[in-house]
Every structure is written in structure tokens, then in C-alpha cells.
Amino acid sequence: MTGVLVLAATPIGDVADASPAMVAALVEADVIAAEDTRRLRDLCRRLGVETTARVVSYFDGNEASRVGVLMDALRAGERVVVATDAGMPSVSDPGFRVVQAAIAEGIRVTAVPGPSAxxxxxxxxxxxxxxxxxxxxxxxxxxxxxxxxxxxxxxxxxxxxxxxxxxxxxxxxxxxxxxxxxxxxxxxxxxxxxxxxxxxxxxxxxxxxxxxxxxxxxxxxxAGATGPAGSVEDAVAEVLARVEAGERFKSAVAEVAAASGLAKNELYEAALAARKEPR
The missing domain is CATH 3.30.950.10 (Tetrapyrrole methylase, C-terminal domain)
Structure with a gap:
């Protein structure tokens, strides 16, 4: 029997957002991989949770080296819970590597949904x-x-x-x-x-x-971009016309890029090249 890997979402601020399912996950865990072990223990204290799980540190600096330890626990049939400082593990937080490793070996991966910034x-x-x-x-x-x-x-x-x-x-x-x-x-x-x-x-x-x-x-x-982007050629022409009328080059590029939906850097390079072309 192999174990199960549980990604447990923790509160992003208000501890009252902790779900009963998250509390149960901490109580039932054999191993808790915590991004910050002190914060995890403080969270348990505030929630009134008593856990007998082994708590191991699992953060960006040691994530790769900890995967083997967590996989050994999963192979031994243990329930491993990953809990980061806030929100869902693996979303800009540790968790992705052990998820990949567990999936590769056919070990069940599940999640306790919850708060997300x-x-x-x-x-x-x-x-x-x-x-x-x-x-x-x-x-x-x-x-x-x-x-x-x-x-x-x-x-x-x-x-x-x-x-x-x-x-x-x-x-x-x-x-x-x-x-x-x-x-x-x-x-x-x-x-x-x-x-x-x-x-x-x-x-x-x-x-x-x-x-x-x-x-x-x-x-x-x-917000995302709205409307189709104008052509680079038309935008370059407008930039050059503005410059000839006395506007500063960088200012013209910034305003035309914003109005046309073109990337400022792309328009800057194109307009700069056009200025250097012989007339």
C-alpha cells in the first residue's frame, strides 16, 4: 500500500478561513512538509490543532533535496501533507516537484482546496x-x-x-x-x-x-489588452511625425505604443531604426 500526497491550502491571512477539511488534514497527517515549520506550528496553535505528524521543512532552498524523503514516506504508505505559508502549495510556492514525483510513481495526489490570493x-x-x-x-x-x-x-x-x-x-x-x-x-x-x-x-x-x-x-x-493592435509601420510613422513636430522621441514612443497596443520596446526599436534610415 502506498500513501497519499495531500496539498493543503492554508489561510492567506485570516485564520478563520481555515476549512474543517484543512484542519482534518493536519490532524490525520503522518508527515507534514511545511514551508516554515514555525508558522505551521503557530497555525496549529491558533486553530487548536494537535498533530502527531513528523513536521519537516520544505521550502524553495531545500525543495529538490526533500523530495526523496517525502517519496520514501509515501512509498511506506504514509499520508504526507504539504502546507505552505499561505494559499495553495505549488502555486508560486513549494509543492510542484513532489507532485511530479508522486504522479510518476502512480501515487495518489489530492488537495484540500481553500484560500487563494x-x-x-x-x-x-x-x-x-x-x-x-x-x-x-x-x-x-x-x-x-x-x-x-x-x-x-x-x-x-x-x-x-x-x-x-x-x-x-x-x-x-x-x-x-x-x-x-x-x-x-x-x-x-x-x-x-x-x-x-x-x-x-x-x-x-x-x-x-x-x-x-x-x-x-x-x-x-x-487588465488585458483591448482591441486589435495597430501595425508597426503605422505606429512608426506616427512616432516620426510627432518627433518632427517637436515631441520628445521617448515620449512619442510611449504614447503611441499605449494607444496602438504595441509593445513599447518593439516600437522603440522599430522607430529608432527608421530614424537612422537615409531619406
């Missing part, structure tokens, strides 16, 4: 929810982040991102430049917690707001 932010953002995509954390490196956002300029689905508070201003500024200053968005901070805050506006407005001190867990929701 992705869906909660999407629901309260006021942006379209019929089609959306989750982009997780953007790169810490400015160049990679800008290129990734530029590649999403024509994405028509609502986009959901996670971001660290100390990088939020840079992320929103890059999103403004790549997706357009007037693109609607929402910054969701400390969801379900005491100081929950949802700030809605354009990317330009949010980028300016974020230059102040922002704290807590951050989820950003950005």
Missing part, C-alpha cells in the same frame, strides 16, 4: 474575470522584467502577478511603460488581513502611488 485579488479587482492568466513573480532583474512585460502587451486576458513590496514601484513603472499608462489595474495588499487594502486605477496612477512606502503581501491585477 490569485482568485481573491481577481474577484475584488473589478477587472474582467471571464478569462485570466497567472504570471507569478516577475524577474528581480530590471531588463528581464521589462522584456517579460513587453511580451504581454497584447495579452487579452486579465493578468495576475505577485510582487514583493520593495519591488512594487519598479514593477508598476515597468508595467506602465510596457503595457500603457492608461491600462486599468489594481494593487491588492494584505488580503483578508486587518489592514487589507485594494487600490484601483491606471498603471500610471498606481506607479505614482507606489513610490511611497508600501508594506505587506502584494498581488497585482492588470
Amino acid at each position: 490569485v482568485l481573491t485579488a481577481l474577484a475584488v479587482s473589478g477587472l474582467p474575470t471571464d478569462r485570466f492568466c497567472f504570471e507569478g513573480f516577475a524577474s528581480r532583474k530590471a531588463g528581464e522584467r521589462s522584456r517579460a512585460l513587453a511580451a504581454l502587451a497584447r495579452e487579452e486576458r486579465t493578468m495576475v502577478f505577485f510582487e514583493a513590496p520593495h519591488r512594487l514601484a519598479d514593477f508598476l513603472a515597468d508595467a506602465r511603460d510596457a503595457l500603457g499608462a492608461d491600462r486599468p489595474a489594481a494593487v491588492c495588499r494584505e488580503l483578508t488581513k486587518t489592514y487589507e487594502e485594494v487600490v484601483r486605477g491606471t498603471l500610471a496612477e498606481l506607479a505614482e502611488w507606489a513610490t511611497g512606502e508600501v508594506r505587506g503581501e502584494i498581488t497585482v491585477v492588470v
Whole structure:
């Protein structure tokens, strides 16, 4: 008899959101793989849960090396529960590797559904929810982040991102430049917690707001592109016409890119090349 791997969603803020099924999963576990063992024990304390399970650390830094330990427990018929600090394991959190390994060996994988910052932010953002995509954390490196956002300029689905508070201003500024200053968005901070805050506006407005001190867990929701993108040729022509009329090159590129739905970086390179062509 092999065991079962359980992905248990934990509260993203308010401990009252913990489901009876999640509590039962902790009580019934033989092994609990916790992203932070101290937080897991504190959660159990607040829930009044007593567990006899072996609690092992399972975070980004040791996830790969812990898979073998967890798989041994599953092969021995034990019930292994994965619990991250908040939300569903494997969604921008540890869990994916052991899920893959368990599936490869035919071991049952199940989940205890529960709170999700992705869906909660999407629901309260006021942006379209019929089609959306989750982009997780953007790169810490400015160049990679800008290129990734530029590649999403024509994405028509609502986009959901996670971001660290100390990088939020840079992320929103890059999103403004790549997706357009007037693109609607929402910054969701400390969801379900005491100081929950949802700030809605354009990317330009949010980028300016974020230059102040922002704290807590951050989820950003950005509206998808609307309408067909204009042609690069027409956009380049408009940029050059604006420049000849006295407008600054970068400013012209930013405004035309936002209006046409084209990626700012793509239009910048095309317009720059056109300026260099002999007339």
C-alpha cells in the first residue's frame, strides 16, 4: 500500500478561513512538509490543532533535496501533507516537484482546496474575470522584467502577478511603460488581513502611488489588452511625425505604443531604426 500526497491550502491571512477539511488534514497527517515549520506550528496553535505528524521543512532552498524523503514516506504508505505559508502549495510556492514525483510513481495526489490570493485579488479587482492568466513573480532583474512585460502587451486576458513590496514601484513603472499608462489595474495588499487594502486605477496612477512606502503581501491585477493592435509601420510613422513636430522621441514612443497596443520596446526599436534610415 502506498500513501497519499495531500496539498493543503492554508489561510492567506485570516485564520478563520481555515476549512474543517484543512484542519482534518493536519490532524490525520503522518508527515507534514511545511514551508516554515514555525508558522505551521503557530497555525496549529491558533486553530487548536494537535498533530502527531513528523513536521519537516520544505521550502524553495531545500525543495529538490526533500523530495526523496517525502517519496520514501509515501512509498511506506504514509499520508504526507504539504502546507505552505499561505494559499495553495505549488502555486508560486513549494509543492510542484513532489507532485511530479508522486504522479510518476502512480501515487495518489489530492488537495484540500481553500484560500487563494490569485482568485481573491481577481474577484475584488473589478477587472474582467471571464478569462485570466497567472504570471507569478516577475524577474528581480530590471531588463528581464521589462522584456517579460513587453511580451504581454497584447495579452487579452486579465493578468495576475505577485510582487514583493520593495519591488512594487519598479514593477508598476515597468508595467506602465510596457503595457500603457492608461491600462486599468489594481494593487491588492494584505488580503483578508486587518489592514487589507485594494487600490484601483491606471498603471500610471498606481506607479505614482507606489513610490511611497508600501508594506505587506502584494498581488497585482492588470487588465488585458483591448482591441486589435495597430501595425508597426503605422505606429512608426506616427512616432516620426510627432518627433518632427517637436515631441520628445521617448515620449512619442510611449504614447503611441499605449494607444496602438504595441509593445513599447518593439516600437522603440522599430522607430529608432527608421530614424537612422537615409531619406
